[in-house]
Amino acid sequence: MSTERRAPLDRRRVADTALRLLNEVGLDGLTLRAIAKELDVKAPALYWHFKDKQALLDEMATQMYRRMAAGTALDPADTWQERLLKENRGLRTALLGYRDGAKVFSGSRFTGADHGREMEAALRVLTSAGFTLAQAVRAARTANAYTIGFVTEEQGVRPLPGERREGYDIGERARRLADYPLAAEAGKLLFDDYDEQFEEGLALVVAGIEARYGIT
Template sequence: MTTNRRTPLDRKRVADAALDLLNEVGLEGLTLSAIGRELGVKAPALYWHFKDKQALLDEMATEMYRRMVADGGLDPADSWQERLRKSNHGLRAALCRYRDGAKVFTGSRFTGIEHAEQMEDSLRLFTAAGFTLPRAVRAITTTYLYTLGFVAEEQGMVPLPNDPPGGLDIEERARKMAAFPLSAAAGAEIFADYDRHFAEGLEIIVEGIAARHRTA
């Protein structure tokens, strides 16, 4: 862990240090004291910038979003279906870069309005395709919530992409559930190949939105 301790503290520097530390200790171990040690300051110094841990999580989520947007912009040629696929695959990839990334994002409030540009663009795309604003919002937020929930469950098993699955022996689970053969066999489907699992689930939602839109 190397940090330039002569650089003055600001909100971004604290959030950057917290995100770096998050992959080592997880959300439960991410205390203001631990972040202070990383930055070479006492924990009370951080309260000049954040009134409590939730305020810090809000800034961390905002910084995660900034980094996600910096990785790639929106394609104006997207269909609304392509926009949902790309934005949610991008969100999942961004969350999976951090241990407990989904937990940090869930319930946090952005500290700026950087997200408004992409939101406006997506809503404009949907309404141009014939969606009412409420239906456009439901389509976008439903897929967003699916992604958050999926990654939260995924990270409960695989905290970071290169980590081995933890805490579950699928074969042992199947043996314990032998009296319920379909449920036993489902374990290999539920707890493996998360990339395919996510993509197929997202496609189910996109197809459902399309079917509802056709009948609206």
């Protein structure tokens, strides 16, 4: 710990520390003061690197993306369907690795150009399959938005794997909605088996893209 604290303070070190702290305190508890305390510096020292919390969130999202890209095995020979499936499975896995990961990632702006390489490769797979660039962008954006939205809702129930937020007991929910049998039964489908739910929803998105643009 002392060795880490003597290391030079830079943007990456601050962001990495913030990501570690995120799992302990969540997004609401992630303040510049808390991060500075973890780094054993005064809070004003962080403003040399980040003008505000959103600037820090942008760097955190960038680090999350870099780690995701490094851990997702892509093949230039992928079909466009395979590429969308792999990328969005990888995104979900990455976001689930952090408490409130989807909230941090959503709406943040990448601070570097690293993502350009992966974006270029993904768009090339889609356009080579017959999509126009505009169609490729819409298809990728739709799948991406589905994944981020899904994980946001998932983490509202399970902040981290193995945790479950109070108030999401399926049996209790069914008892409260006993007068509405379909809504009561839907709880098992809404708040459990998230892996299966995600895969089914992603398959629907891909099938919808196929149907919309007629590219198989």
